[in-house]
Amino acid sequence: MMTGSTCDCLVCQLEKSLIAELGDERAGEEYRLLTASSTILSRFANSLELIGQLHTPGTSNHGPSGDLILLELLRSSRESGVHSIWQQMLLLVFIPTIHRTTSQIAATFPSLARDDISQHALATLLEFLRSRELHTRHSHIAFTIARKVRRLAYRWAIHESRAAASDDGDQSPMVYAADVGAPDSLHAEIFLHQFLDHCQRTGWLSSEERDLLIEFKVEGISCRELASRNGHSAVAIQHRIQRSLDRLRRLAKSPPEPLPEQLELFPR
Numbered sequence: 001m002m003t004g005s006t007c008d009c010l011v012c013q014l015e016k017s018l019i020a021e022l023g024d025e026r027a028g029e030e031y032r033l034l035t036a037s038s039t040i041l042s043r044f045a046n047s048l049e050l051i052g053q054l055h056t057p058g059t060s061n062h063g064p065s066g067d068l069i070l071l072e073l074l075r076s077s078r079e080s081g082v083h084s085i086w087q088q089m090l091l092l093v094f095i096p097t098i099h100r101t102t103s104q105i106a107a108t109f110p111s112l113a114r115d116d117i118s119q120h121a122l123a124t125l126l127e128f129l130r131s132r133e134l135h136t137r138h139s140h141i142a143f144t145i146a147r148k149v150r151r152l153a154y155r156w157a158i159h160e161s162r163a164a165a166s167d168d169g170d171q172s173p174m175v176y177a178a179d180v181g182a183p184d185s186l187h188a189e190i191f192l193h194q195f196l197d198h199c200q201r202t203g204w205l206s207s208e209e210r211d212l213l214i215e216f217k218v219e220g221i222s223c224r225e226l227a228s229r230n231g232h233s234a235v236a237i238q239h240r241i242q243r244s245l246d247r248l249r250r251l252a253k254s255p256p257e258p259l260p261e262q263l264e265l266f267p268r
Contacts, residue, residue: 010118070141097146
């Protein structure tokens with residue numbers, strides 16, 4: 001929760017609305033009925049107590065981990081449909097992430113309206129919460145969601161700013177995250193996405209190889225988890241990733257055209 005905040009932006013208004021709705025006696029009764037069969041969620045008296053636990057740095061070792069709580073919330077949300085108490089709870093869990101991302105993007109891209117940024121970030125969150133990509137994850141759930149929302153929000157902001165600059169007759173496109181002051185932790189990720197997109201367009205990587213490198217290098221999914229998705233062994237996945245990286249390194253040594261510095265993201 002953004003305790004003590006005096007901000008009255010769209011995200012903060014949504015937070016206040018969600019807190020009021022989930023704190024209602026009727027919502028409390030619905031929560032207790034729905035969580036009666038869940039050993040993980042029923043440990044919390046109400047939804048706001050559960051969310052407070054997730055917002056507490058360093059989840060207590062005496063209770064369920066943040067991953068277990070979020071996995072149970074996501075499962076319940078999938079089974080209950082989009083307009084449910086579970087979706088409201090998930091939104092409230094990630095309100096701080098949405099607010100922080102919106103503030104950073106608004107400061108970096110002053111030409112973009114803050115409400116537009118907020119709406120896009122919220123839509124991105126809701127879409128990713130329903131994605132197959134997230135449903136195959138079993139650990140680092142909060143980190144994965146926050147990173148995905150931030151990265152996609154920045155890519156959208158870069159695209160929107162570039163389009164606005166083009167409409168205004170400014171022909172100096174903002175191609176990379178570093179050019180627009182995105183947080184350092186996002187530079188490599190956005191940079192790498194752009195580079196792998198380029199590699200696929202030029203035929204250096206197949207779409208499957210590109211997706212595999214994104215999942216391994218950007219999403220941080222292990223070879224074992226990747227192997228479990230498609231029936232191959234972890235060793236086979238590791239070898240395929242290595243072959244793709246070796247091919248890119250060979251291209252870096254004798255490129256058919258000048259290559260950008262993104263290849264530095266593939267250290268030996």
